[in-house]
Amino acid sequence: MKNFDLAAGNGLINRRHMLSLGMASFGSVVVSKSLAAQTPDIPAWSKSPGPGASEYGAPSRFTDDIKRLASASNPITPGTGASRTPLHLLQGTITPNSLHFERHHSGVPDIDPAEHRLIIHGMVRQPLVFSYEDLLAYPQTSHTYFLECSGNSGASTGANAVDTSAATLHGLLSCAQWTGVMLSTLLDEAGIGPDASWVMATGADAASLGRSIPLYKALNDVFIALYQNGEPIRPEQGYPMRMFVPGWEGNVSVKWLTQIKLTDGPANFKDETSRYTELLTNGKALQFTFPMGVKSLITSPSGQMSLQRQGLHEVTGLAWSGHGGIRRVEVSADGGMTWTDAHLDQNPANLALVRFRIPWQWSGGPAILQSRATDATGNVQPTREAVLALYSSANRYHFNGIQRWAVSVQGEVKNVYA
Ligand SMILES: Nc1nc2c(c(=O)[nH]1)N[C@H]1C(S)=C(S)[C@@H](COP(=O)(O)O)O[C@H]1N2
């Protein structure tokens, strides 16, 4: 095997260095078999026509392991629960609609759009009511944004590192292209009263989930999402309409939106007092902690995967921040002693997931892989220990610490803390 000048310890290969060497020098990346002398048999699917076109497509039957990880709902609170996006089985940054994570407080209401209404009232010049058809007549814009539940990665605050997958730990995270009507357009029409400073939003589900956001955010980039990756948003995501609050904790993006009320202060709904607050060590709690912290995660290799061979592997994952774009992602293969910059797939979009990649030459020895993101504002993803130090040990929300994956000499990949 050829020797490489590695950019950092334990086999990580700096991209510029790799390009200068040329892919051909990476003999070990070639895992395909050479073409055998004899002609391969013609497979059955090449010999006769398959079924024709269909009305609504479905994935290949050979990929039916790629599904959301649903947690069973408690019979005392029917419909309450979540399902997670299988982050480690997907590529790119857009989450297919069928795999977008779900978090419901009272299940998914079966809303007939013809019967649904959105009411805008409170401190406005003219209260307004919109049908779904009315909203469709307004100008729409499209935006690619991530959505993350503030309870995402909560298991990483636990005392023991659970041996599980990246999706089980961090799958309350998705990213889609959302299309809809800017909230500012509708508020302009209603006329914002001089004393209004907060916006309360309520959903039409049985939970009547309600959240308050400051008016400046509502006028900045909040919109009423009607489409998700090009098709009407799914019932699980809030059909026929949801409020979408870019970069902020998922809970404020109220689904099945039915009421917007302008007020001069937050409502202190149950969903922003009993929950969605972060308990501190002094017994006080943080409230209205909206933006999601800068974060990254290696999705491959990741928990419960196993490396089948030594040699070159691509380390890849996702990075995001509720404070703006991602500027940089560094990767370490030696438990954080040395770091090297990963390549970011595209020009990182504001408040969207970013895919990072870096080649890694696995020598067969033990390794600890981890990533660390820096956002455009200069926030650097903290270690797990640093995040835990900020809160009471009872807090499970807003965990954005560095995820470490240990690779054993057998190639088994496991969630580890230290
Ligand atoms: N009306 C309503 N809106 C809601 C919820 C809900 O249960 N009811 N769940 C919230 C929570 S906690 C999160 S994390 C996001 C999840 O959005 P998703 O299910 O589309 O992924 O929706 C938020 N909006």
Ligand SMILES: [Mo]
């Ligand atoms: Mo959430």
